[in-house]
Amino acid sequence: MIASRKQVERIPSATVRFAGDSGDGMQLAGMRFTDASAIFGNDVATLPDFPAEIRAPIGTVAGVSGFQINFASSDIRTPGDQVDALIAMNPAAFRANIADVRSGGIVIVNETEFDKINLRKAGYQEGYNPIHDEVLTARYRIVPVPMTRLNEEVLKDTGMGAKDIGRSRNMYALGLIYWLFDREMQPTIDFLNDFFGKKKKLPQVAEANIKVLQAGWNFGETAELFVHRYQVARADDIPPGKYRRITGNEATAIGLVTASKLCGKDVVYCSYPITPASDVLHYLAAMKQYGVKTVQAEDEIAAACAAIGASFAGQLGITGTSGPGLCLKSEAINLAIMTELPMVIVNVQRGGPSTGLPTKTEQSDLLQALFGRNGDSPLVVLAPQSPSDCFDMAIEAVKIAVTHMVPVILLSDGYIANGAEPWRIPDPRKLETFEIQHPAGHPRGKDDPAFRPYERDERLVRPWAIPGTEGLEHRIGGLEKENGSGTVAYGDENHQLMTDLRKRKVELVADDIPPLTTEGPDTGDLLLLGWGGTYGAITTAANNMRAKGHKVSAAHLRYMNPMPKNLGDVLRKFKQVLIPELNTGQLSLLIRAKYLIDAKGLNKVAGKPFLVNEIEQAIGMMLDGQFTAQSATPRQHVVEMNV
Amino acid sequence: MPVTNTSLQVLTPKDFASDQDVRWCPGCGDYAILNAVRKACAKIGTAKHNTVFISGIGCSSRFPYYMDTYGFHTIHGRAPAIATGLKVANPDLDVWVVTGDGDGLSIGGNHLVHLLRRNVRLKVMLFNNRIYGLTKGQYSPTSEEGKKTKSSPAGSIDMPLRPISVALASEASFVARALDVDKRLPDVLEAAAHHKGTAFVEIYQDCNVFNHKAFEYATDKDSREDNTIWLEHGKPMIFGKNRDKGIRLHGHKPEVVELGKGITEDDLLFHDVHDEAHGFMLSRMRYPKFPEPMGVFYQIDDECYEDMVVAQVQAAIKQRGAGDLAALFNEGDTYEIK
Numbered sequence: 006m007i008a009s010r011k012q013v014e015r016i017p018s019a020t021v022r023f024a025g026d027s028g029d030g031m032q033l034a035g036m037r038f039t040d041a042s043a044i045f046g047n048d049v050a051t052l053p054d055f056p057a058e059i060r061a062p063i064g065t066v067a068g069v070s071g072f073q074i075n076f077a078s079s080d081i082r083t084p085g086d087q088v089d090a091l092i093a094m095n096p097a098a099f100r101a102n103i104a105d106v107r108s109g110g111i112v113i114v115n116e117t118e119f120d121k122i123n124l125r126k127a128g129y130q131e132g133y134n135p136i137h138d139e140v141l142t143a144r145y146r147i148v149p150v151p152m153t154r155l156n157e158e159v160l161k162d163t164g165m166g167a168k169d170i171g172r173s174r175n176m177y178a179l180g181l182i183y184w185l186f187d188r189e190m191q192p193t194i195d196f197l198n199d200f201f202g203k204k205k206k207l208p209q210v211a212e213a214n215i216k217v218l219q220a221g222w223n224f225g226e227t228a229e230l231f232v233h234r235y236q237v238a239r240a241d242d243i244p245p246g247k248y249r250r251i252t253g254n255e256a257t258a259i260g261l262v263t264a265s266k267l268c269g270k271d272v273v274y275c276s277y278p279i280t281p282a283s284d285v286l287h288y289l290a291a292m293k294q295y296g297v298k299t300v301q302a303e304d305e306i307a308a309a310c311a312a313i314g315a316s317f318a319g320q321l322g323i324t325g326t327s328g329p330g331l332c333l334k335s336e337a338i339n340l341a342i343m344t345e346l347p348m349v350i351v352n353v354q355r356g357g358p359s360t361g362l363p364t365k366t367e368q369s370d371l372l373q374a375l376f377g378r379n380g381d382s383p384l385v386v387l388a389p390q391s392p393s394d395c396f397d398m399a400i401e402a403v404k405i406a407v408t409h410m411v412p413v414i415l416l417s418d419g420y421i422a423n424g425a426e427p428w429r430i431p432d433p434r435k436l437e438t439f440e441i442q443h444p445a446g447h448p449r450g451k452d453d454p455a456f457r458p459y460e461r462d463e464r465l466v467r468p469w470a471i472p473g474t475e476g477l478e479h480r481i482g483g484l485e486k487e488n489g490s491g492t493v494a495y496g497d498e499n500h501q502l503m504t505d506l507r508k509r510k511v512e513l514v515a516d517d518i519p520p521l522t523t524e525g526p527d528t529g530d531l532l533l534l535g536w537g538g539t540y541g542a543i544t545t546a547a548n549n550m551r552a553k554g555h556k557v558s559a560a561h562l563r564y565m566n567p568m569p570k571n572l573g574d575v576l577r578k579f580k581q582v583l584i585p586e587l588n589t590g591q592l593s594l595l596i597r598a599k600y601l602i603d604a605k606g607l608n609k610v611a612g613k614p615f616l617v618n619e620i621e622q623a624i625g626m627m628l629d630g631q632f633t634a635q636s637a638t639p640r641q642h643v644v645e646m647n648v
Numbered sequence: 649m650p651v652t653n654t655s656l657q658v659l660t661p662k663d664f665a666s667d668q669d670v671r672w673c674p675g676c677g678d679y680a681i682l683n684a685v686r687k688a689c690a691k692i693g694t695a696k697h698n699t700v701f702i703s704g705i706g707c708s709s710r711f712p713y714y715m716d717t718y719g720f721h722t723i724h725g726r727a728p729a730i731a732t733g734l735k736v737a738n739p740d741l742d743v744w745v746v747t748g749d750g751d752g753l754s755i756g757g758n759h760l761v762h763l764l765r766r767n768v769r770l771k772v773m774l775f776n777n778r779i780y781g782l783t784k785g786q787y788s789p790t791s792e793e794g795k796k797t798k799s800s801p802a803g804s805i806d807m808p809l810r811p812i813s814v815a816l817a818s819e820a821s822f823v824a825r826a827l828d829v830d831k832r833l834p835d836v837l838e839a840a841a842h843h844k845g846t847a848f849v850e851i852y853q854d855c856n857v858f859n860h861k862a863f864e865y866a867t868d869k870d871s872r873e874d875n876t877i878w879l880e881h882g883k884p885m886i887f888g889k890n891r892d893k894g895i896r897l898h899g900h901k902p903e904v905v906e907l908g909k910g911i912t913e914d915d916l917l918f919h920d921v922h923d924e925a926h927g928f929m930l931s932r933m934r935y936p937k938f939p940e941p942m943g944v945f946y947q948i949d950d951e952c953y954e955d956m957v958v959a960q961v962q963a964a965i966k967q968r969g970a971g972d973l974a975a976l977f978n979e980g981d982t983y984e985i986k
Binding site: 040043044192196243244245246247248249259271273275292294295296298300302304306307308310311312313314315316317319322336337340344430431433436446451455471472473474475476477478479480481482483484493 | 663666667668696697698699700702705712713716717718719720721722723726728729730731732733734735736737738740741758759761762957958960961963964965967968969970971972973974976977978980981982983984985986
């Protein structure tokens with residue numbers, strides 16, 4: 006690394022956000038910075054944020070795409086509440102993001118783009134430029150850098166077209182940020198050579214990007230715009246080992262394939278493209294050498310049905326979707342429940358109802374997952390708590406599905422699906438295999454009794470007899486079946502029995518799941534009970550409050566149905582229970598109904614994850630006895646209903 | 649392929665009967681089809697344990713319960729999708745999809761279209777009775793215009809679909825039509841069973857409760873020869889009780905002509921089972937203006953979906969090597985923390 010003459014300040018963590026037009030390459034810049042930080046040895050957590058439109062009108066607030074990364078010298082679990090350094094590639098990006106920057110934070114703006122037209126597109130009044138606003142310049146350290154122009158200068162003699170030249174602006178910003186945070190550029194240079202040079206066979210593009218990246222770095226070094234550089238030391242509490250950056254969707258895909266290898270089956274992943282779940286299909290479609298078969302079905306229903314067909318054939322029938330798709334799959338899922346076939350449904354939650362907020366996160370499909378089907382139709386619901394946990398829970402989902410002959414919904418969400426964190430690569434030899442026993446075939450004479458597909462074992466699990474097996478010919482379907490023989494039966498007692506059996510069978514899954522543990526003492530004044538992707542924010546808030554001397558612990562559910570057997574005991578050891586969720590109170594409803602305790606909810610549906618601070622505020626109010634119905638929504642998100 | 653019997657024992661149609669009582673209405677055309685299927689299965693030497701009947705919802709969809717093979721009575725309209733997943737997971741299975749005009753063309757129309765264009769190797773039997781039977785008599789997507797039913801007391805205003813036209817437009821590789829009571833039905837099914845790809849067979853089926861005699865023109869002993877025409881590849885299109893009528897092309901359009909009076913067989917249209925435009929034209933010929941064609945309309949050889957899925961997996965293994973977990977975990981950029 007080039008030695009720098011600027012003074013370096015050591016800080017424990019920093020949150021950086023890249024923001025620009027959705028075509029500005031902000032996601033790529035953010036990813037590269039994440040990798041550079043992870044390779045350096047920081048703990049990292051990311052929050053990509055992009056518009057639903059692929060290319061919204063250029064320069065408008067609606068088209069702003071952002072990528073936030075928190076990197077630290079200690080264990081971190083959230084992408085950061087407030088932004089320490091914002092890179093705003095145009096006025097719209099500035100406008101959409103400035104409120105999230107902490108007071109005194111650095112705001113690097115691409116000055117070239119702050120012209121009359123772009124200011125107008127961003128919705129600023131004629132004659133006003135926010136980077137010269139006295140209030141804003143007093144509050145933030147705004148650093149104007151004419152990135153567009155400087156980028157053009159760097160590449161003017163390359164013979165590249167203006168449009169192509171414009172594309173590397175993000176590398177200028179990235180180079181500057183690398184300088185500011187004293188980061189190695191080599192991993193990014195390697196990436197550019199590999200990605201543009203080797204994969205896309207565009208070595209001149211790789212070269213141009215590297216040139217611009219270095220120019221951005223040099224600009225930081227030479228220009229007298231920054232007093233300090235910052236250094237976030239490597240985290241020394243990260244367990245040693247081999248790591249890679251992983252997003253939740255990537256971890257889900259890898260987890261599903263891992264599960265298939267652990268039980269000796271093929272993944273048959275059937276899906277219809279839907280944001281934010283499509284990446285799972287993309288990853289799996291590129292993993293064919295692992296025996297993965299993918300079917301891009303004609304619709305969500307067909308995807309679920311094809312998965313069921315694959316399960317009937319004796320392979321791992323898996324489908325993936327997001328909320329609206331889960332609605333469409335509900336009838337098919339019920340067929341899997343009725344026929345007691347294994348199936349995994351990956352549901353990457355997004356803002357709803359209806360089409361809702363396709364690219365924004367929410368946790369509002371919990372009740373749909375549990376109850377959104379006709380009849381009494383119990384199934385297993387799991388919820389990974391972080392990007393890397395998607396790996397473990399995907400394996401768990403497959404394992405439960407095939408060993409209990411039951412559909413399992415894996416409730417991921419947009420935040421952990423797209424967010425990234427370091428993943429310690431496991432030793433494949435240390436992963437536990439799980440065996441699947443298909444009943445063996447035998448010749449069957451005319452007078453031999455027919456095979457009984459609904460004869461159960463002690464865990465109430467029916468045999469997974471697969472077509473192609475001699476002597477086990479049988480028929481299954483959505484009509485109610487007689488227990489044991491599996492013939493169609495409409496009798497009242499049999500339906501009662503079968504309904505009870507299906508329910509009990511799912512309840513018995515609780516024997517195979519770990520008990521719920523608390524982070525912090527198992528007794529105290531307040532328990533934070535969370536589930537799924539809010540793990541990072543909730544546990545960070547609880548830890549912060551405990552550090553201040555409060556008796557606050559956190560417990561996080563990853564098994565939503567059945568829930569851990571000791572959940573009631575865990576809850577009753579605390580004076581109060583607060584349930585933060587990114588919905589209007591779905592887990593709260595369940596906990597209050599099931600355990601008859603006066604749990605309070607902290608609920609937000611703003612398309613964004615919780616800020617740690619929002620949860621800390623609510624904890625404070627709970628402990629002070631000030632928590633009211635109004636406190637259930639974080640203060641920043643209270644919207645008056647003028648009706 | 650799956651049309652071989654591994655256990656060497658010769659099966660009779662009876663061997664394909666399950667232990668379940670058949671519960672269609674007495675006199676329903678489904679009985680004749682069930683017998684024809686059992687007969688065809690016995691003839692082609694189907695192995696019971698390797699055979700799966702998949703159905704959706706409707707009267708026809710009870711079919712799997714009556715076959716002593718593997719069977720899956722699924723949900724309304726979705727049998728093609730479930731069958732696709734089944735074949736992708738195990739391409740060696742011998743699969744039959746049983747559907748109806750409502751199941752296959754209304755609620756499940758989308759799946760049928762995509763099954764056909766993918767060319768999954770299986771047989772589709774679409775029982776067309778031009779009515780909703782299981783829900784007791786509403787008009788279906790193949791009911792004729794003006795049809796008066798419980799849900800269309802003033803007459804149906806929906807333009808009926810022609811299943812063969814839909815199949816051809818969906819890039820089907822095998823398209824045929826037969827009648828429930830026709831002795832040649834097992835032959836058509838046999839041809840379907842030998843086809844490599846999705847074999848689509850529309851079967852005219854009499855619902856003797858809600859739409860009785862809908863196909864009487866095609867089944868009645870006295871009129872059927874005049875109102876239907878049996879398709880034979882490479883043969884002139886002749887029909888009629890006295891085999892004195894034929895189909896001739898007038899410009900691009902078919903017309904019925906009488907043989908003799910200067911018109912010979914050579915003037916007639918010859919059936920070409922490999923010509924899709926010809927097949928589509930046949931699919932538009934309707935009673936009473938034309939005799940309705942029966943038999944195989946169209947057939948071509950094409951690659952099957954499930955084989956291509958497997959081929960892509962094998963190509964990836966050949967190109968990149970069979971992946972193990974260590975390779976999977978270490979894909980992409982990794983780094984060491986010491």
